[in-house]
Each structure stands twice: as structure tokens, then as C-alpha cells.
Amino acid sequence: MAKLASPSIKIDLFSALDDLPHFSPERDSGKTPEAVEKLRKLIKNANGIIFCTPEYAFNLPGVLKNALDWCVSSGEFNEKPVLTLSASPLNTGGEKALASLQMSLTALGVKQIGSFSIANVNSKLDSNKKIIDKETITILENLLVKLSDYIENYTPEY
Incomplete structure (x- = not known):
């Protein structure tokens, strides 16, 4: 994505x-773990967020869901514009992982700007x-471009 971005x-x-x-x-009520603080700070300081996920057993990876769970009570995602992407070597393109990710992000209060599911991803990559x-x-x-335009023209309410 970085190479495709302006x-x-x-x-x-x-x-x-x-x-x-x-x-x-219980872990979130005392001293917050350093990696969690780093994640929350990165999200808080971001103007927009891009999620790219594979699909494992018709769902998003547990490690990604765990990261999202750490942000439920802290509010960093509220009104953040996001793009959601999934990829799979199957014809479905990771649609189930994408749907699961979008459901979790809705609970976090994001502004979903766009999404794309890349089917047969292996045939779309070089070596x-x-x-x-x-x-x-x-x-x-x-x-x-859609995400960038939204960020440039949006004034957050928080």
C-alpha cells in the first residue's frame, strides 16, 4: 500500500x-502494557487507518482481534476514517474475514471509508x-485517494 500511496x-x-x-x-485497569500504549498512541496520532487482513478459517486472525479488543474501552478509534482490505488465495477473497473485521470496527466507532476483498491473491503478486x-x-x-480526500475535508468532532 505504501508504494501505491501518493x-x-x-x-x-x-x-x-x-x-x-x-x-x-482486568489487565486494562492498572498499568497498561507497553505494546498496548504504543498501539493506542499510533492510532490516536493517525489521521486515517488501513487494515489489511488475511482470512484464517473464515475469520480474521486472532492476533488482530486481540489488538482491536485492547482499544474497545480507550476510544482511539472513535470517528477514525478507515479502509478495510482482505486477501485470500481462494475465490472468496477473504470476504468473511473482512465482514468480521468491519463488525468489530463498527463496535469501535470508526468511519468506514471503503473496503476491498482481493480474491485469488497469489495470482496477483509477483515472486x-x-x-x-x-x-x-x-x-x-x-x-x-478516497481516504486521503476524506481526511483532507473532514473536521473531527472530538
Whole structure:
């Protein structure tokens, strides 16, 4: 996505999903774990968020759901504009994971700007995992423009 985005868009990747402890409300009532603080800060400071998820057993990965659960009570996602993407080597493109992700994000109060489910993803990547399918590239570029336009023209109420 970063390579498809215009130079004016800065994309930060949260790469510490594995560092997040399993969510429990009791763990969130005292000292918040460092990885959770890092996640919440990144979300709070973001103008918009892009979620890209694979589909495992017709759902989003547990580690992603765990990260979302850590943000239920803290409110960082409220009114954040988001794009949701899924990908699968199957013809369905991860539609069930995408639906599950969108349901969780709705509970978090996000503003869903757009979504796309990439079916048969392996046929759309080169050996370096770069997207080579022109239709997919066009759709993703258009979604990035839609998100960017929304961010530029939106004044949050919080």
C-alpha cells in the first residue's frame, strides 16, 4: 500500500502485534502494557487507518482481534476514517474475514471509508509479493485517494 500511496501520505506499520498480551479487562485497569500504549498512541496520532487482513478459517486472525479488543474501552478509534482490505488465495477473497473485521470496527466507532476483498491473491503478486494485477492496483489507488480526500475535508468532532 505504501508504494501505491501518493508521496504526501505517510504510512506507519504497527509491527508489534505479537507483543500484545492477551486482552482481559482486568489487565486494562492498572498499568497498561507497553505494546498496548504504543498501539493506542499510533492510532490516536493517525489521521486515517488501513487494515489489511488475511482470512484464517473464515475469520480474521486472532492476533488482530486481540489488538482491536485492547482499544474497545480507550476510544482511539472513535470517528477514525478507515479502509478495510482482505486477501485470500481462494475465490472468496477473504470476504468473511473482512465482514468480521468491519463488525468489530463498527463496535469501535470508526468511519468506514471503503473496503476491498482481493480474491485469488497469489495470482496477483509477483515472486517478491508485489501487486502486479492492474485492476487490483487501480482499485487500491482509488481507495487511497478516497481516504486521503476524506481526511483532507473532514473536521473531527472530538
